[in-house]
Amino acid sequence: MNMANKTKITASPGGREVIIEREFDAPIDKLWRAYTEPDLYIRWMGPYGLTGKIDAWEMKPGGKYGYTHTAPDGQSFSFVGYRHEVVPQERITETFEWLGLPGHISLNTAKLEDIGGGRTKVTALAVFQTPEDRDGMIASGMEKGVVEGQERLDELLKKL
Amino acid sequence: MVEYTFPLDTIFGSLADPTRRDILDRLQLGQLNVSEVAEPYDVSLAAISKHLKILEHAKLIMKRRQGKQQIVSLRPQTMMQASEYMKQYEQLWNERFDRLEQILREEQ
Numbered sequence: 001m002n003m004a005n006k007t008k009i010t011a012s013p014g015g016r017e018v019i020i021e022r023e024f025d026a027p028i029d030k031l032w033r034a035y036t037e038p039d040l041y042i043r044w045m046g047p048y049g050l051t052g053k054i055d056a057w058e059m060k061p062g063g064k065y066g067y068t069h070t071a072p073d074g075q076s077f078s079f080v081g082y083r084h085e086v087v088p089q090e091r092i093t094e095t096f097e098w099l100g101l102p103g104h105i106s107l108n109t110a111k112l113e114d115i116g117g118g119r120t121k122v123t124a125l126a127v128f129q130t131p132e133d134r135d136g137m138i139a140s141g142m143e144k145g146v147v148e149g150q151e152r153l154d155e156l157l158k159k160l
Numbered sequence: 161m162v163e164y165t166f167p168l169d170t171i172f173g174s175l176a177d178p179t180r181r182d183i184l185d186r187l188q189l190g191q192l193n194v195s196e197v198a199e200p201y202d203v204s205l206a207a208i209s210k211h212l213k214i215l216e217h218a219k220l221i222m223k224r225r226q227g228k229q230q231i232v233s234l235r236p237q238t239m240m241q242a243s244e245y246m247k248q249y250e251q252l253w254n255e256r257f258d259r260l261e262q263i264l265r266e267e268q
Contacts, residue, residue: 006254007250007253007254007257009246009249009250009253011246012176013174013175013176014175014176020253022253022257024257024260024261024264025261025264026261026264026265030264030267031264033267034260034263034264034267040263040267043259043263044256044257044259044260044262044263045256047252047255047256122257135245138245138246138249139245139249
């Protein structure tokens with residue numbers, strides 16, 4: 001595993017946005033597929049320990065998307081949104097809403113950049129309507145079985 | 161389900177001011193009375209009191225009376241909780257992107 005490829009998160013105090021950045025040792029077209037093909041997307045987007053299911057998937061302006069993560073105890077988290085802009089191999093801009101807290105909608109952009117050497121930089125921007133919504137999203141990350149993530153990673157690494 | 165009961169926005173809002181951040185840094189070295197807190201800054205005592213009120217509301221500091229003085233001290237638990245959330249969130253995204261990396265390696 002390349003430790004130089006660690007994820008960088010920026011969330012300034014009192015702000016409404018989160019910026020997530022990471023570089024990958026793969027060309028843009030592969031990253032684009034991972035972001036746009038539902039069976040690929042659901043495999044990496046879901047947190048460890050939860051099963052993912054695509055509920056809707058349209059990849060065009062005005063298109064609807066949705067997915068549900070289910071925990072072993074049966075608890076489920078559903079997310080939904082609408083694509084606003086889809087620029088092939090470059091950018092997806094969409095709304096994002098957790099159905100557990102309806103009305104707290106964020107505007108998300110995933111941007112792909114060719115950084116040379118067959119590598120791609122992914123920049124994900126999420127803009128929330130209030131600082132509380134932004135911070136609430138950050139706090140909720142803890143609830144999703146993060147603790148077991150390390151074991152899962154070790155599992156994957158053994159397969160390499 | 162998740163409830164946003166933890167006043168993260170209050171904490172992050174409090175940290176958005178450089179004077180307040182500096183006060184917290186100094187309090188890490190030990191408690192101070194209000195005059196000692198105010199001393200290095202080129203603003204009025206009233207302005208510093210306002211800062212302290214904001215930090216107290218966010219549960220980042222606590223004030224107690226000791227004779228004629230007000231002693232200000234840090235509440236380290238609160239800061240730890242806020243940065244803990246950020247760390248866990250970062251870990252969540254690291255996991256996600258690690259899984260994505262794995263998929264990228266598998267896909268031809």
